[in-house]
Amino acid sequence: MIDVVTSVPSEEAAPIGVFDSGFGGLTVAREIAKALPHESIVYLGDSARCPYGPRDLGEVDGFVQQICTWLVQRKVKLIVIACNTATAAGLAHAQRTFDLPITGVVEPGSRAAAQTTHNRRVGVIATQATVDSCAYSNAIRTFDAGITVFSVAAPRFVKIAEQGIRMAEGPIEDYTSLASKVYIRPEFEEIAREYLEPLRRCGIDTLVMGCTHFPLIKALIGGVIGRDVTLISSAKETAKDVRDILQRRGELAPDSNQPRYDFFTTGGNLEEFGRFGERVFRAPITSLAHVDLP
Ligand code: DGL
Numbered sequence: 001m002i003d004v005v006t007s008v009p010s011e012e013a014a015p016i017g018v019f020d021s022g023f024g025g026l027t028v029a030r031e032i033a034k035a036l037p038h039e040s041i042v043y044l045g046d047s048a049r050c051p052y053g054p055r056d057l058g059e060v061d062g063f064v065q066q067i068c069t070w071l072v073q074r075k076v077k078l079i080v081i082a083c084n085t086a087t088a089a090g091l092a093h094a095q096r097t098f099d100l101p102i103t104g105v106v107e108p109g110s111r112a113a114a115q116t117t118h119n120r121r122v123g124v125i126a127t128q129a130t131v132d133s134c135a136y137s138n139a140i141r142t143f144d145a146g147i148t149v150f151s152v153a154a155p156r157f158v159k160i161a162e163q164g165i166r167m168a169e170g171p172i173e174d175y176t177s178l179a180s181k182v183y184i185r186p187e188f189e190e191i192a193r194e195y196l197e198p199l200r201r202c203g204i205d206t207l208v209m210g211c212t213h214f215p216l217i218k219a220l221i222g223g224v225i226g227r228d229v230t231l232i233s234s235a236k237e238t239a240k241d242v243r244d245i246l247q248r249r250g251e252l253a254p255d256s257n258q259p260r261y262d263f264f265t266t267g268g269n270l271e272e273f274g275r276f277g278e279r280v281f282r283a284p285i286t287s288l289a290h291v292d293l294p
Pocket residue numbers: 020021022024025050051052053054082083084085086127130158210211212213
């Protein structure tokens with residue numbers, strides 16, 4: 001049963017704003033909800049304009065400005081850009097524009113990769129726009145300038161992840177095992193090999209899933225890249241950063257706060273967003289509304 005949200009939440013229960021081009025950012029939202037169980041979240045999935053990856057960085061920067069304006073109107077206390085493409089395109093601009101903390105997913109993932117690698121050879125798979133921006137190679141090298149970064153654009157993984165959500169029943173990760181007939185189709189493995197074999201040949205020991213959609217197909221990626229390569233998702237690291245920022249600012253919600261999770265999508269099919277979103281967020285989505293961002 002879905003309630004349509006019409007009112008702006010009151011000031012004392014200031015939520016955390018999280019957004020992505022679609023479902024992928026829900027992998028980050030769920031880690032935030034896990035790490036900070038008293039915090040309320042407003043999530044926006046810009047499904048009408050998904051995918052962001054093939055778009056021009058300037059256009060995505062415009063989307064970031066627009067969505068942050070919308071979230072600020074909803075009185076959020078902090079914004080998480082839970083999309084690597086949007087982080088690469090618009091984080092710095094948004095931080096300069098808005099008077100509240102805004103954090104992205106590239107730096108947390110880069111930090112985790114730099115801390116994980118032993119041989120200092122790190123692979124990054126991301127959207128075309130993220131790879132073109134060099135956001136990961138720059139960020140990883142700020143943690144350790146001696147790391148060699150090998151980046152591959154893997155745009156078809158976004159489609160596979162979105163398609164997988166539609167094909168599977170129940171939590172999506174349960175269906176991404178290589179034994180599953182439902183989800184991993186032979187052509188998906190072929191696509192994965194095409195993207196990942198060159199990285200294997202580079203001798204990486206760490207692979208950053210530099211798109212928030214990719215943890216949804218972690219089993220496919222892990223199965224092809226092999227056990228000797230550690231997979232990094234920025235979701236958990238981002239949740240830690242959110243906690244640190246709020247703690248520093250004395251803005252953590254009190255333990256007595258009853259968190260609420262309000263979801264919005266620019267897409268046309270609310271029922272579908274709710275049904276698929278629950279599989280990623282791993283909790284019921286009871287408050288969901290459509291929003292138009294012209
Ligand atoms: N989830 C987004 C990211 O992290 C990208 C998906 C898209 O292309 O819209 O980059």
